[in-house]
Amino acid sequence: MRLSSRTLADNARIPGRCAFAVKNPVSHVSLADNRNPHLAWAGAPAGTRSFVLTCIDGDAPTKPDDVNQEGRSVPASLPRAEFVHWLMVDIPADVTEIAEGACSQGVTARGKTAPAGPEGSRQGVNDYTGWFKGDADMEGTYLGYDGPCPPWNDARVHRYTFEILATDLERCPVDGAFTLADLRAALEGHVLARARLSGRYSLNPAIGLR
Numbered sequence: 001m002r003l004s005s006r007t008l009a010d011n012a013r014i015p016g017r018c019a020f021a022v023k024n025p026v027s028h029v030s031l032a033d034n035r036n037p038h039l040a041w042a043g044a045p046a047g048t049r050s051f052v053l054t055c056i057d058g059d060a061p062t063k064p065d066d067v068n069q070e071g072r073s074v075p076a077s078l079p080r081a082e083f084v085h086w087l088m089v090d091i092p093a094d095v096t097e098i099a100e101g102a103c104s105q106g107v108t109a110r111g112k113t114a115p116a117g118p119e120g121s122r123q124g125v126n127d128y129t130g131w132f133k134g135d136a137d138m139e140g141t142y143l144g145y146d147g148p149c150p151p152w153n154d155a156r157v158h159r160y161t162f163e164i165l166a167t168d169l170e171r172c173p174v175d176g177a178f179t180l181a182d183l184r185a186a187l188e189g190h191v192l193a194r195a196r197l198s199g200r201y202s203l204n205p206a207i208g209l210r
Contacts, residue, residue, distance in 0.1 A: 001044055001195035003164050007037035007100050013209050014160060014199035018100070020107060020128075020149035023203055028068070028152040031107045036086070036145040037199075038100040041164045045192045048093050048166040052187065055086035056180070057148065059158040060127075067151045076155040084180045085160065086145040087124030088117055089172035104145040109137060115144025124178040141177055148201040157202045157209060166193040 008014055016022040018037045021029040039053070060083035066072040088103075095118045103116050103123075115123050123144040132138040150158040167190045174182045202209045 001041060001164065001166060001193045003039065003041045003162065003195035003197045005038050005040070005162075005197055007039075008197075008199045010197050012199060014148055014201045019147040019201060021203060023152070023205060025205070029149070029203055032147070034104055034107045034145075034147050035101040036098065036104045036147075037162070038098065039162060039164070039197070040097040041195060042096060043193075043195075044093070044096075044166040047168055048192055049170045050089070050093055050167050050172065051091035051095065052165040052167055052172065052183070053086065053088040053091060053098075053163070054084070054165075054180070054183070055145065055160055055162045057083040057085060057150070057158050057160050059150070059154075059156055061151065061154065066153065068153060072153060074151050074154040074156070078156075080156070082180070084125070084127045085147065086126060086162075087178070087180060087183055088144075089122050089124070089174060089178075089183065091118050091121045104147075107146070110140030111142035111146075112144045113141070117144070122172075122174075124174065124180070124183060143177065150201060150203055152203040152205075154202070154204055155207075157200050157207060160199050160201060162197045162199070164195050165191050167191055 017033040019032045022032045024030040128142040
């Protein structure tokens with residue numbers, strides 16, 4: 001399989017319009033257009049009954065001590081973990097493209113409750129759900145796509161991996177506000193092929209990312 005995008009090239013910078021936040025010289029960050037990128041895929045094997053789409057940041061800090069703290073930096077050497085930005089299942093086998101902005105446009109405080117997507121598809125919980133827990137203005141269940149917003153003082157450039165998986169499932173056996181752990185368990189033994197595309201993003205003004 002192959003995964004491509006008119007929004008970004010593999011390993012290139014994710015455009016600010018597809019991020020949750022962009023740099024702000026006064027307040028460090030400002031909310032952005034939060035548009036999902038264009039994605040297209042081809043070469044699915046025979047027997048494909050549906051597709052699954054994920055976007056995961058593998059560079060999320062494992063300790064919050066220095067995150068977004070004035071006069072401090074999140075060291076590049078800090079161990080990292082996954083942060084989920086998008087989970088979508090039950091994409092019909094005859095769908096091979098998602099337009100930029102078709103599933104997300106703008107930041108929705110407290111999260112999107114019914115994100116747009118291909119007919120029949122369902123979308124799971126992203127990790128802004130936990131990130132905003134306790135925030136009176138933003139706390140909620142975040143479903144669907146929400147783009148990059150790495151710590152503005154992180155010394156590491158974050159990499160975001162978009163992955164499309166061809167499956168033999170007509171309906172993925174996850175329900176409700178499903179998580180990445182739920183999805184991985186449900187897909188075991190059902191993935192026929194996969195393809196990836198990665199983008200990079202940083203909000204650190206000291207990092208010149210092109």
